Amino acid sequence: MGRRAPNTRDQRMRMSLIREAARLMAEEAITDYAAAKRKAAERLGAADTRNLPSNQEIQQAVLEYQAVFGGSEHQQQLRRLRERAVEAMAFFERFRPRLVGPVLAGTADGSSGVQLHLFADTPETVLFFLMDHGIPYEADERRLRFGREGVVVQPVFRFLADGTVVELTVFGEGGLREAPRSEVHGGPMERAGIDEVRALLEAPEETP
Incomplete structure (x- = not known):
């Protein structure tokens, strides 16, 4: 027997899940892809489906949604966040900062924060740097997956700068x-150094 052709109804449901999950992430500030997919499936009456879209499909749909519905407001928000990122990266220059996450990918919105990876001999080096500059912070942890080591817990320091949350994940x-x-x-x-982020700011803005 030949392989069964994709079910048209399944394909339509998959596309509906992609669009709804993207809308939830764009409008309701859901940052977790799995949570967005589960909520989308529940809203569409397909909570038991195993035909969930990939995270890549949803990220692309978020970009398209923001281009259509976010317009110039989204572009301005993204630009402000990237400007904040450059300022923070210049401040933490000694720790070779790299921008990651939605601000780099272009899916960030007004509720997003700036996520940086810093590199130091010990997390305390970053901690003392924050303390020396009188920056109130919140300590946290983040579970990250690596190819060889599996899941590793990395220290995180989070603070507020001009109304924007800046999150520092510290690596060795x-x-x-x-x-x-x-x-x-x-x-x-994906990680970007300060020169790469500056290049993003200098690039012409795309219009929907």
Whole structure:
């Protein structure tokens, strides 16, 4: 017997799940892809479906949604966040900062924060730097997946700068050699240095 052709109804449901999950992430500030997919499936009456879309499909749909419905307001929000990122990266220059997450990918909105990876001999080095500059912070942890080590818990310091949350995930000095796995596509996470982020700001804005 030949392979069964894809069910048209299943394909329509999959596309509906992609659109609804993207809308939830764009409008309701849901940042977790799995949570967005589950909520989308529940809203569409398909809570038991196993035909869930990939994170990459949803991220692309978020970009398209923001281009259509976010317009110039989204572009301005994204630009402000990238400007904040450059300011924070210049401030933490000694720790070789790299921008990651929605602000780099272009899916960030007004509720998003700036996520940076820093590299130091010990987390305390970053902690003392914050304290020396009188920056109130919140300590946390983040579970990240690596190809060889599996899941690793990394220290996080979070603070507020001009109304924007800045999140610092601290790695060892050798952490630049291997990026954590991306939750979007499973490969190494995209990271950008300050010159790359400045280049994004200098690039012409796309119009929907």
